[in-house]
Every structure is written in structure tokens, then in C-alpha cells.
Amino acid sequence: MNPSAFKFTAIATLLLGSGTAFAENIIDDHIVVSGSRFEQKLKDVTGSVNVITEQDIERQLAVDLQTMFKYDSSIATTGSGAGAQTLTVRGVGGNRVVFIKDGRRTNDGYAGGGGYLVGRNYFDVASVKQVEVAKGAASSLYGSDALGGIVVITTKDPSDYLKNNDSFVKMALGYQGQSNQIAADITAAKDLGDFAVSAVYSHRDSEEVQNYDEKLPGYDAKSDALLVKFEQQLDEKRTLKYTLDYFNQTTEQVITSAVQETEEDDTNWSLALDYHSEVATAAFDKWHGQVSYSSYEQQSDQISGASTYTDYNDYRFEQNILGLKAVFNKGLKGETTDHEVVYGVDVDLYDITRPRFKTRVLADGTVDFTDQKQKAFPGADTSLIGAYVQDSMSFKNSAWSVIAGVRYDYYTLEAKNDELYADSQLDDITESAFSPKLGVIYQVDDNLSWYGQYVRGFKIPPHDQAYQSHGVEPFYQILPNADLDPESSDSFELGLRYASSDFSVNLSAFYAAYDDFIETAVVGVEPTYIPGVNKTLYQYQNISETQISGVEAGIAMYVAENILLEANVAYVDGENKETEQPLTSISPLNGSVLLTTELGDINWTAAWRLAKSQSDVVLDTNGDKTTQGHGYGVVDLYANYEWQAWQLNVGVLNLLDKEYVPFELIAGQSASADVSQYSQPGRNFSVRVSYQF
Structure with a gap:
């Protein structure tokens, strides 16, 4: 792309601020729960929260995390299609971001291979009402793992479908060109008097997401999702809700028949x-x-x-979570100050196992061994118990309001007994933490406000890093480390918000210092029986300090009577203060520009995604620069048409067939590495049609 064009767009956007997704959002403020664990307007939240609505998902033909957040410049995704996907928020990702779905924690990811083999994308978007991403630490309300932020996924209840009707039915068919996905959804809801019920079923058939040259190994994937909810009205002020949430995905990949095959089954x-x-x-x-x-x-x-020989591997990861939660709200009105108090208790009990078995058959057909147990990390029992309180104070006859809160957490991590591992290396971990928060809002007038906040975050040492103990002889060995300290952070943010009926601006600057970040370190080298070959010993260890800072901005405004302009940009800088090296999780300066208009009965959106080149990269063990990122600009085009009960959404992604590689996918690799496998798909088409009655 033209560097001067990027600079012009970035600077112009930076001066203007951050916008919203579509025209109606300028006028109507979102209602969110991520900032305070109770419903409040987005303008009353201290800190940055991004909101993806059901309408955004439909109009932009999103089918997963990767396609849902492609226009948010402060959020990066890894993985695509049926593969594991994770989010990185302001340079912090993986298990340092909590995922909450309908009030409950979702499954962890665990480290292995080139990334997270268990991701957070094992849910279907067909039933999603809203997704909120609170950027920055949120441990004062959500406890451990909310070091880098929280993702709150809210699905629709029966009352959301029915409103003033007795019944609701909606059917949809879709095609997503990036993964050749064919999808069918059906949603139904019924009012039964004191009961209301809704059910959403979706089925998807897809393939791998190819690189630009379409040279990646192929696979086939199928998924089925079912969400059933019952709402029972006990009386005018009390309700019960029963939820069954099911998701299953199978993928099959055959590189060479009977030589290299993989079949995965993920059930949640x-x-x-x-x-x-x-x-x-x-x-x-x-x-x-x-x-x-x-x-x-x-x-x-x-x-x-x-x-x-031929190995037949049976690898599993199993995680069960029992959750208990209670949230209380109390409003107090005084002569000079009004209070909105939220307090509560969270209990989450994790039962985690990691069975791995191998059977080896020699070339002559002899069975060498059967179901031999393999090392990775032993199972673990984790207990998270937290209590919190937060007070939102507004002062009468004053433009100031203050939000103050604190949370106390107690947690334990206990390895399961397993003869594969030495008990002396698997000590139990017991810790506690206090997480305070202090925020202020200054309301200049009805449209303009300033805010600032401080939040302390923390994260317990995860089971896979504390107890991981395996390797490939004679080349390397990963040693467990039960002496890991919790990660912690001190986060600060200052921001400005302006919103009127046809103009919206957000601007924020943030800084976070992270202590005891957990990373892999080389702790020893041992000679092996192979001359000239040494075994490297690795271990997860705490590093002293990491710092991340940045600026986010954007705008939403009507540039003409029926033309909405949205633009946003994010700049993030991060450094390991122990090594004085940049972090590989940091994205380059990037942004997006969207133009939405109506021509006749069709709503059109043209979107431009941009990223600057990245030359400030980490050095390798020889002191040489690792691979650098190249700037790019990608154009997408969407059209939305509604007629009576019908809705048609069409999208052309990468309209100009641009070949590009996001820096987030290659950061830290050798400068001589072939990164073509990480290039993104060329021009592709998506379509979705639905009928509601």
C-alpha cells in the first residue's frame, strides 16, 4: 500500500476519535454489563469497551472470532476457520483474557505446538445477541485471568425473540467463501404463559482456510450447535432460566492415507x-x-x-467447570451523593485431565507396544473463589462521578496423582490476591465527558505451565515449575468521549506494567548419546517486568445526509524490560475506515483495513532481527437488503485480491523463514439469506 496514504488516514483518524458500527449506534448508546457486572450505558463506563451486536454479525457475515473482530484495530486474532482461535487485546492474549458466556467462564486454552491447540472459538454465532470486549485489566470484578481484558458473550433469551408476539421462527442459509462454509440455522421461540422457550440449531460444513496461493493441507470440518432456553416467570419480580448449550465440531485431515492422518472431535x-x-x-x-x-x-x-514404524496417537484434553455465582445490586440516594453498589461472590471449580496414549506398529506388522501413556502435563484441580464490591458514586450539583471497587481472590492448584511424573516437582500452589479499581468521569456537558481509571490485574499460574513435563528425546525437555508466581499488572487509562445525534468520537491512551510474566526460558543444556547433539532444558519462568502502552482513537459521523463514515486507529508499543526487546504479541500501527450508505433499498458498506510495516522486531539468539512485517491495505464490500420478512446479506472480501501477511502471525520467526503459509485468502465471496415469520 502507499505509505503516505496510510499516514494521512491514521493521523486524520487519530485527531478525530473512535466510532461505532452503524448509523443507529451514534444516536442510541449501547447497554453493557462488562464494565460493572450490571447493566449500564456505555458512556458511563470508565475504560474502553468494544461492542459487536447481532446486526454487526449479520451485516458483516461474521462466523467466528476471526471474522467478528477484523475491523477493531486494538484486537488481533490468531487462527481461522475450524482451527483454534484466540484474541489478543492491546498486546495481551491467550489465557490472559477471560471469556464469559451468559455469565459462566468458558474453557481454557493450553500451550502446545505453534500456539493454542484448544481455542476459544468453540461456540456458534447464530444465537449471539452481543459481544463485549473490555480492554485492559478487569480483575477487580472478574478475578484471575482478566489480566488483559474480558470477552463477554451474551446470547438471546426467549423474551428477546418474542417481545410482544406469541411465537417466533427464523430460518437462514449462508455461504462463507473464506472456508467454503455452508451453514443452515433455524431459530424458534414460543410463549407458553408462565413459560417461554427458545431453541437455536445450526449446522455448518466447511473446509480449511487457505493461504493466498492455496497450498495449505486441506481438511473437512462439520459442526452442530444447539442452544435451548426456558424462562419461567415465578411472579412479577422473580424469574428462573434454564439453559442447555451444546457445540460439537469434527475435523478430518488426510495428508497421506494411513501415513499421516488426523481426526479431531471437540465437544463443549x-x-x-x-x-x-x-x-x-x-x-x-x-x-x-x-x-x-x-x-x-x-x-x-x-x-x-x-x-x-507407524504411531497411532490418542490425545485428549478434558476440562469440567462447576460455577456458582451471586451478584447483588443496591441503590442508595443521599443528600449530596447517589450510590450504585454491586457486590457478589464467584466460585469456579476446575477438573482438568490430559490423557495421552500411543500405540506403535513396526513396519513388519509387529505391535511394539499398545496404549503406552505419554507425558504432557498431569491433570489438575483448580479452585477459584472470589468476593468483590464496587460503588459507582455520582455527586449532586457536580459533573464528577467516581467508581471504586476491590476484589479478593483465593485460589489453589493441585496436580493429580500420575506415575509418569515425579511428585516432588508437582507441589500444590496456593495464593491470594487483592485487585483494586478506581475510576473517575467528568461530564463536561450532555455530549462530552472525560474519564480515567486505574485497575490492578492478576493471573494464577496455569496448570499446563506449572506442571508441564515432557520432551522429545534426545533434543529437548520441558521441566515443571511449581514455584511460579502469579502474574500481575497495574493499568492506567485516560479517555475522552463525545456523542451527538450525528457525530461520535472516542480517544484513549493507556499504560500497563506487568510483573512476573510467565514465559519459557532455557535453564540448562546436557550432552546426549549422539556426538555433537545436546539436549536443551526448558522451563516456564517469571520475567521481572513488561510494559505496554498505546493510543486508540476513532470517529463515526455523517459526512452527508445518508453517508456514515467510521474510522479507527490503534498504536501499541510493548517491551520486555528484562531483555529490552519488543514483545512479539504487539501489532503494528493499524486501523480501518468504513463508509455506509443507502442506495434505493440496499444498504452498502465499503470497508478498508490497513496496517503499517513493522521493523521494530525482537532479535534472535544471534542478535539478528527476526522477520519484519509489511504494510498493507485490504478493501471489503458489503450489501444488505431487507424486504418484508426476508433479509439478504452479501459480501466480497479482499475485493482487490491483495496478497498480505498479518505481522501477528509471523512475529518472532527467523528473517529467512518462508512465511507464505501465513498469507491470507485472496478475493472471496459470502452470502446469507434469512426468512422470519
């Missing part, structure tokens, strides 16, 4: 009971309780052939 299901009461007492005006049980299982069956 949960049951939840929610109770909501608005019966006021002296202690609270309303409260919400939830009991949930979630089960995630990944099973990977692999055939790996060599010249003298």
Missing part, C-alpha cells in the same frame, strides 16, 4: 440455572444467582508414519 456443553429477583431488601434491590456446569473435551486421533 453446559447446563445452567439462573435466578433473578427484584424483591428489594435492606441489603439489595435485586440479585442474580447462577449455578452452571460446563464440560469440554478435545479428542485427537493421529496416525504418524515413519520408515520403520
Whole structure:
């Protein structure tokens, strides 16, 4: 792309601020829960929150995390299609970002291979009402893992479908060109008097997401999702909600038949009971309780052939989560100050196992061994118990409001007994943490406000890093480390918001210092039986300090009567202060520009995604620069047409057939590495049609 064009767009956008997704969002403020764990307007939140609505998902033909956040310059995604996907928010990602779906924590990711083999994309977007991403630490309300932010996924309840109707049915068919995905969805809801029920079922058939040259190994994937909810109205002020949430995805890849094959089956299901009461007492005006049980299982069956033998691998990851939550709200009105208090308790109990078995058959057909247990990391039992309180104070006859909160967390991590691992290296971990928050808002007038906040974040040492103990003889060995300290952060943010009926601006600057970041380190080298070959010993260890800072900005405005302009830009800088090297998780300066208009009965959106080149990169062990990133600009085009009960959405992605490689996917690799496999798909088309009755 033209560097001067990027600079012009970036500087212009930086001066203007951050916008919203579509025209109606300038006028109507979003209602969010991520900032305070109770419903409030987005303009009343201290800190940056990005909102993806159901309408955004439909109009931009999003099908997963990667396609959902492609126009948010402060959020980067890794993985695509049916593969594992994770989000990086302001340079912090993986398990340092908490995922909450309908009030319950979702499954972890675990480290292995080239990234997270278990991702956070094992849910379907067909039932999603809204996705909120609170950027920056949120441990004062959500506890461990909210070091880099939280992703709150809210699905629709029966009342969202029914509104003033007795029944609701919607059917949709779609095609997504990036992965050749064919999707079918059906949604139904019914009012049964004191009961209301809704069910959403979706089925998807897809293939791999190819690189630009279409040379990646192929695979086939299928998924089925079912979300069923019952709402029971006990009386005018009390309701019960029962939820069944099921998702299953299978992928099959055959590189060479009977020599290199993989079949993966990922199943994620949960049951939840929610109770909501608005019966006021002296202690609270309303409260919400939830009991949930979630089960995630990944099973990977692999055939790996060599010249003298063939291995049949049975690898699994299983995680069960029992969750108990209670959230209380109390409003207090005084002569000079009004208070909105939220407090509550969270209990999450994790049961994690990692069974791995190998059977080896020699070339002559002899079975060398059967179901031999393999090392990775032992299972673990994790307990997270937290209590929190937050007070939002508004002062009468004053433009100031203050939000102050604190959370106390106690957690334990206990390795399961396994004869493969030495007990002396698998000590239990018990820690506690206080996470305070202080925020202020200054309301200049009805349209303009300033805000600032400080939040402390923390993250417990994850089971896979504390107890990981495996290797490939004679080349390397990963040693467990039960002496890992929790990661912690101190985060600061200052921001400005302006919103009127036809103009919206956001501007924020942030800084975060992270202590005891957990990373891999070389702790020793040992000679082996092969002359000239040494075994390298690795271990996850804490590094002293990491710093991340940056600026985000954007705008949404009508440039003509029916033309909406949106633009946003993000600049992030991060450094490992121990090595004085840049972090590989940092994205280059990037942004997006969207123009939306109506021509006749069709709503059109042209979107331009931009990224600057990246030359400030980490050095390799020889002191040489690793691979650098090249700047690019990509144009997408969308059209939306509604007629009576029909809706048609069409998209052309990468309209100009640009070949490009996002820097986030190649950061830290050798400068001589061939990165063509990370190039993104060329021009592709997507379409979705739905009918509602």
C-alpha cells in the first residue's frame, strides 16, 4: 500500500476519535454489563469497551472470532476457520483474557505446538445477541485471568425473540467463501404463559482456510450447535432460566492415507440455572444467582508414519467447570451523593485431565507396544473463589462521578496423582490476591465527558505451565515449575468521549506494567548419546517486568445526509524490560475506515483495513532481527437488503485480491523463514439469506 496514504488516514483518524458500527449506534448508546457486572450505558463506563451486536454479525457475515473482530484495530486474532482461535487485546492474549458466556467462564486454552491447540472459538454465532470486549485489566470484578481484558458473550433469551408476539421462527442459509462454509440455522421461540422457550440449531460444513496461493493441507470440518432456553416467570419480580448449550465440531485431515492422518472431535456443553429477583431488601434491590456446569473435551486421533514404524496417537484434553455465582445490586440516594453498589461472590471449580496414549506398529506388522501413556502435563484441580464490591458514586450539583471497587481472590492448584511424573516437582500452589479499581468521569456537558481509571490485574499460574513435563528425546525437555508466581499488572487509562445525534468520537491512551510474566526460558543444556547433539532444558519462568502502552482513537459521523463514515486507529508499543526487546504479541500501527450508505433499498458498506510495516522486531539468539512485517491495505464490500420478512446479506472480501501477511502471525520467526503459509485468502465471496415469520 502507499505509505503516505496510510499516514494521512491514521493521523486524520487519530485527531478525530473512535466510532461505532452503524448509523443507529451514534444516536442510541449501547447497554453493557462488562464494565460493572450490571447493566449500564456505555458512556458511563470508565475504560474502553468494544461492542459487536447481532446486526454487526449479520451485516458483516461474521462466523467466528476471526471474522467478528477484523475491523477493531486494538484486537488481533490468531487462527481461522475450524482451527483454534484466540484474541489478543492491546498486546495481551491467550489465557490472559477471560471469556464469559451468559455469565459462566468458558474453557481454557493450553500451550502446545505453534500456539493454542484448544481455542476459544468453540461456540456458534447464530444465537449471539452481543459481544463485549473490555480492554485492559478487569480483575477487580472478574478475578484471575482478566489480566488483559474480558470477552463477554451474551446470547438471546426467549423474551428477546418474542417481545410482544406469541411465537417466533427464523430460518437462514449462508455461504462463507473464506472456508467454503455452508451453514443452515433455524431459530424458534414460543410463549407458553408462565413459560417461554427458545431453541437455536445450526449446522455448518466447511473446509480449511487457505493461504493466498492455496497450498495449505486441506481438511473437512462439520459442526452442530444447539442452544435451548426456558424462562419461567415465578411472579412479577422473580424469574428462573434454564439453559442447555451444546457445540460439537469434527475435523478430518488426510495428508497421506494411513501415513499421516488426523481426526479431531471437540465437544463443549453446559447446563445452567439462573435466578433473578427484584424483591428489594435492606441489603439489595435485586440479585442474580447462577449455578452452571460446563464440560469440554478435545479428542485427537493421529496416525504418524515413519520408515520403520507407524504411531497411532490418542490425545485428549478434558476440562469440567462447576460455577456458582451471586451478584447483588443496591441503590442508595443521599443528600449530596447517589450510590450504585454491586457486590457478589464467584466460585469456579476446575477438573482438568490430559490423557495421552500411543500405540506403535513396526513396519513388519509387529505391535511394539499398545496404549503406552505419554507425558504432557498431569491433570489438575483448580479452585477459584472470589468476593468483590464496587460503588459507582455520582455527586449532586457536580459533573464528577467516581467508581471504586476491590476484589479478593483465593485460589489453589493441585496436580493429580500420575506415575509418569515425579511428585516432588508437582507441589500444590496456593495464593491470594487483592485487585483494586478506581475510576473517575467528568461530564463536561450532555455530549462530552472525560474519564480515567486505574485497575490492578492478576493471573494464577496455569496448570499446563506449572506442571508441564515432557520432551522429545534426545533434543529437548520441558521441566515443571511449581514455584511460579502469579502474574500481575497495574493499568492506567485516560479517555475522552463525545456523542451527538450525528457525530461520535472516542480517544484513549493507556499504560500497563506487568510483573512476573510467565514465559519459557532455557535453564540448562546436557550432552546426549549422539556426538555433537545436546539436549536443551526448558522451563516456564517469571520475567521481572513488561510494559505496554498505546493510543486508540476513532470517529463515526455523517459526512452527508445518508453517508456514515467510521474510522479507527490503534498504536501499541510493548517491551520486555528484562531483555529490552519488543514483545512479539504487539501489532503494528493499524486501523480501518468504513463508509455506509443507502442506495434505493440496499444498504452498502465499503470497508478498508490497513496496517503499517513493522521493523521494530525482537532479535534472535544471534542478535539478528527476526522477520519484519509489511504494510498493507485490504478493501471489503458489503450489501444488505431487507424486504418484508426476508433479509439478504452479501459480501466480497479482499475485493482487490491483495496478497498480505498479518505481522501477528509471523512475529518472532527467523528473517529467512518462508512465511507464505501465513498469507491470507485472496478475493472471496459470502452470502446469507434469512426468512422470519
